Amino acid sequence: MTSETPNRGPLFDKHVADVIAIVFAMVIVLYSASGPISEFVRWFIETTTPGFEELSRRDQRVFLREHWLGAGYRAFEQGFLLPTGLIIGLPIVLSFLVTLLTLHRKEGLRWLNWTLAALAVTAFSSWIVAIFASDAGVLPSAGTIDFIMFPLATAITLYLTYRLFGGFIVGFCLFWVIYFFVKGDLPSWTGILAGSEATVSQNLRQMVLQFWAQTGGMFGQPIQVVTGNVLIFIVFGAVLMASGAGDLLMKIANRLTGGLTGGAAHAAVASSALFGTLSGAAISNVVSTGVMTIPVIRKSGFKPAFAGAVEAAASTGGQIMPPVMGVVAFFVAGQIGLEYRYIVIAAIMPAIFYYLGTFLAVYFEARKLGIGALPDSARPKLTRKEFVQCLVFVAPLGTLSYFLFSQPSVPKAGFYGLVVALVAASILFREFRSPANLWRAFVDAGRMAASIVVIVTAIGLIVGLIQTSGFAGRLSLLLAEVADGPMPIVLAVVALGAIVLGMGLPPGATYFIIVIALSSGIDTVSIAPLTLHLFVVFFAMMSTVTPPVALAAFAAAPIAGADPIKTGFQAAKIALAGFLIPFVFVYHPAVLYKLQVIFEWFGEERVTSKAMIDISTVTWFDFGWIIVAFTLAMWLIASAIAGFDRTRLGVAERVLRLLVGFAALLPQMIFAAPALLAGLALIFASPRFAARGAQAAPR
DSSP, X not given: OTXXXXXXXXXXXXXXXXXXXXXXXXXXXXXXXXXXXXXXHHHHHHHHSTTGGGSOHXXXXXXXXXXXXXXXXXXXXXXXXXXXXXXXXXXHHHHHHHHHTTSOOSGGGHHHHHHHHHHHHHHHHHHHHHHHHHHTTOOOOOOHXXXXXXXXXXXXXXXXXXHHHOHHHHHHHHHHHHXXXXXXXXXXXXXXXXXXXXXHHHHHHHHHHHHTSSSOGGGSHHXXXXXXXXXXXXXHHHHHIIIIIHHHHHHHHHHHHTTSTTHHHHHHHHHHHHHHTTOXXXXXXXXXXXXXXXXXXXXXXXXXXHHHXXXXXXXXXXXXXXXXXXHHHHHHHHHHTOOHHHHHHHHHHHHHHHHHHHHXXXXXXXXXXXOOOOOGGGSOOOXXXXXXXXXXXXXXXXXXXXXXXXXXXXXXXXXXXHHHHHHXXXXXXXXXXXXXXXXXXXXXXXXXXXXXXXXXXXXXXXXXXXXXXXXXXXXXXXXXXXXXXXXXXHHHHHHHHHHHHHTTSOXXXXXXXXXXXXXXXXTTSOSOHHHHHHHHHHHHHHGGGSTTSXXXXXXXXXXXXXXXXXXXXXXXXXXXXXHHHHHHHHHOTHHHHGGGGHHHHTTOOOOOOTTSOOGGGSOHHHHHHHHHHHHHHHHHHHHHHHTBSSSBOOHHXXXXXXXHHXXXXXXXXXXXXXXXXXXXXXXXXXXXXXXXXXXXXXX
């Protein structure tokens, strides 16, 4: 009895946090269901009211408002689904409660959890009340209570971010907080850092007015995008994973790729690509699939650092894997005013190119080490039941894709995808039908969503500080000057900025910082907005495998029992394609835009938007050419880096392969076409190839 007593408190706190996580998940579902519910209410009223179709349109609208169901739904909509304070504030309050109640696991620190939770609820609830008043017509103002609640909410946000995501992003945020107050005192030689003068009290008042009395800072565009579009996909993915679909995914991946040279590593790549269609988060992909794949990769003969790097590189690609491309794709849609479905189509070929490059890097390393396919026992065939269970992916993803493309409402697509996922999982997986498993699925969804809201709240603060301090405008002017130079230099500056800023920051934060810096000078850069934004997205994504701070590699290293820095360098080498693809789609726009004709095939008009190029300017020849050229280039580059093709490659041939591979990607056909022929000659007409029978035995 005595031994159990110390655990009752933390166990009770966990149960409370689980209940709040369930409530949070239900709130997410309810917000995304607002469109379908509205459609259902209208359908119900129309079908149960004789003569409704005979009424004039004006009388129909009046009747819909006055009908008992229509009036009830309208009151619910006005009181819960539409108020800005609840749409933004309620997810933050619930997320902080879920996380804070179990932050400190020791019995003696329970009081701290509950104290922080109470302070967070008090602070953010006061903001919700103030925004309700603002919606009612009260002008935003900064009162005494705001000067207390804003610092309190900020401190809790940063502390929680530190506990969940480490000190780097908190330090980065504090840098901008301090800069906000001292920018006017910086000497002119600090360049773009030097800002306008203002007193401390003036700066504080401006900060409170912008970030607390209004929807800026923590409540700005990042959290608005996430609460409006992203969180329903977190619930969607959590339900599928809880159904047992994760094990089935691994089995499918092993079956598809296990028979190839280096099969264990290819299975990790395939499984991470499949997981990426559901989650789009690099670190969670590493943790989810890495515990299963990394030990198998090591056992097959790869070194620990390489095993962890394969998983890190493969999981990183999940962030640009359609249809669920993580948080950043929704940010892009909101930033450039383009429907999400066009971004999904644009990302198809870059995602395929990325995993092609990853596959080739693993393939040549396996050849060099003499690692063959997985044994038959490690890649069992799918049973008839498991073939049927594959519908748990096909049906929800098909539903999701249909609603994204035919009725471009992201929340509605997520809601219908979730409904189909729940039905399919309940039918196909018997164990999922139990209340305990359903409970656990939604608890996991609420907890995952909570951690995302915490980090996005901190990102919003950083973005707000950079904008309000004036630094973004000054940096925009600098980048506008740089944009007058050669295009490769402009792209290199943007890429380097995304990688450097991304070291330790989530891709969403990196993307926003870079894009805000470009916001004023983006018209100066002669690249279509969709191309430029996806360029930034790619390099923000690649920062998770770029040393010295490669978050995905750092997550994989402990599982592999490897050094994090070595794992990071190996991951960057395996993911080399990711550094090339953004430049490829800038100079070969067919990669992003040719597949947009799919909408014309389904009867829509030709896609026209200021955010895109005229898709009629790219041809099927352009599209086919870059597919062939990129495949050949990656074969040459990956084999050169590994130092092995069918036999060991000498230094001269490795250098030649690199040069020819890069030349094949050039936009000028006068250079690319001869390079393509030279590359084919290197692969198929090499003396080494002719003598492969005598030399093919790897070391």
